[in-house]
Amino acid sequence: MRELFEETIERVLSDLVTPELIAEAERGAWPDLLWQAIIDTGLGPAAAPEALGGVGGSWHDSFALIRAAGRHAAPLPLAETIAVNWLLGLAGLDAAQGAASLGTGTGTLSNGHYSGSVADVPWGGSVDDVLVVASGSAPELVLLPRANAQVSQAWNVAREPRDLLIFSDAAPVARAPLPAGSSSEIIAQTGAMIRAAQIAGGLARLLHVATDYANQRVQFGRPIGKFQAIQHQLALLAEQTALASAAAEMAFALSAAGPAPFAIAGAKSVASEAAGQGAAIAHAVLGAIGFTYEHSLHFTTRRLWSWRAEFGSQTYWAQSLGQAMCGAGGTGFWPALTGAMAIDAQETT
Template identity: 45%
Template sequence: MTELRSLLGDTVTRLFTDLATKELIEAAEKGTWPDKLWRALEEGGLTLPLVPEDAGGAGGTWLDAHVVVRASGRHQAPVPLAETIVAGWLLSRAGLAVPFGPMTLAPVHADERLTLARSAGAVTVSGRATRVPWGRHAEHVVAVSELDGRLTVALIARGAATIEEERNLALEPRDTLVFRDARVVAFGAADVPADAIYLYGAMARAAQMAGALDSCLTQAVRYATERKQFGKPIGNFQAIQQSLAVLAGHVAASGIAAESAFRAAERNDARFEIAVAKVRVGEAAGVGAGIAHQTHGAIGFTYEHSLHFATRRLWSWRAEFGSENAWARQLGRAVAARGADALWSDLTAR
């Protein structure tokens, strides 16, 4: 682990432990923006780990960013930290200045597009993007589209869009943004995939889900040692131990899959690993959340207990930036296109 990664890990864990409390998450789910938490993240240099130092960022790598993104999922931080990190990276790739403040990405669905066009000496954006994470709170939106035949990263002010407010199962904002010839703040050509938002958004969600699964395991193990039945902790019963072992296996596999995707992103060739991570972590989310709730019993379904903060996010996040079924289809098509003879060599070369 590099010195920067160690520093980021210590800083983000301490910050989330102190500030991402149950009370703060509950307030965020009722619509209150956690300004103190966001300001602390910015002051700690945690929102722009991939932006070069001379541009105001930490000058880190994707693996450094992984530490921060996974921690945000482990603590269910109610802020668009993952989105801001990816947005900052995209802006840097386009040579654009990265603003402070929360950012989001749009569109987030593979079949949606925003259109960039030149108009009266400026560049405008038009289109409709649904289920945009934190749309109402983000100060800027980052989009990737074609302009003059080149892939272009565009920075758009939040006020340029009409916002239709919605939420996901975890009560996080997932808003529809409608742009009608809205002026773009800044734009620049960039060497990124056309589906960069969908691709790297999926990678970020995989890491967040791996963190949330880690939280589920921690809470389930703690409850199994505290809750007593027939005169002893329920964790002493073999059936509970077996279930927790299965959960621990899914947590470990999910963490490795997500980290592998971030490592592959360093070489700009992460599509295969991102697909694998989203599939593997999505599968784990379904099994792992079920085991965590079974271990807790009825109390785990109450709003007063904190388990649901992790499980509701797992159920929401697994469908965002492509479900495991969507990514599994991509993997299947890629394997079929390459042919059976290339499968083993492709797997071992990663």
């Protein structure tokens, strides 16, 4: 299934995601042709069970899709839609029919209706539905129709929509108790996972662009990639790329039955740090040309700078990890560490 996902997503994104398309999206245009291609290939519900309207792929398989979305800087909520449908599947709910996004907020359910504000919703004004956790007698996953929300537009540094949605007595599309073993942080944890995977993809893009430029740009009679200082920087970029990808994929692999907090905290912390270092190296290698709007490098670096802070920053997740380890105590640290690193055999075959 993973190979099929990789082949399909690469074909779609390579053909349709261009610098011109990304620039248009940053000016507010919804990429209709790209989204239609996503619908036609059935990638939105990739990780949802077939019985619930999905494709039946595993969450680990979806890592390849979300990393590719980051590598191509796909200007639409593909990662969020995949994540929403995965969570709906865990809760036993049918997959969403259209574009969907994740929201974190302070809303409550009363008489079966939701009221509250949901901030920083990716593409909140464009998606069909938003998945949130609603408080009440017990936390619930609630899928809300965006049409019932008052939308206040906002953007991140990369000009990706991060809107504020305010719901008042909105009837959910679907609702269910949280999946077994999950906490009320399930949206933030899932969001952190997909951002870690997107960062890994973005770093892979930076490595390709920086290496290609270094091998073509001639200075003092030879390509700058032949100079030891540049080689050293490219090696560091390759190291950060591999580290972020490994950590993110580990989090996906360990979250087959639901978000794995330990692995997610480690992945987002590592990926966020790698995003900052990787962007700095890429811009140093390309020099002044990398800072111009005409060069495509900024489409990736601005996203890395944004994604590293979304759904929890490096500091937030590092603190979360530290608090969990301190809470485990001296006798609990090693079992927690080795338990988080043990991938189920079924996930590795």
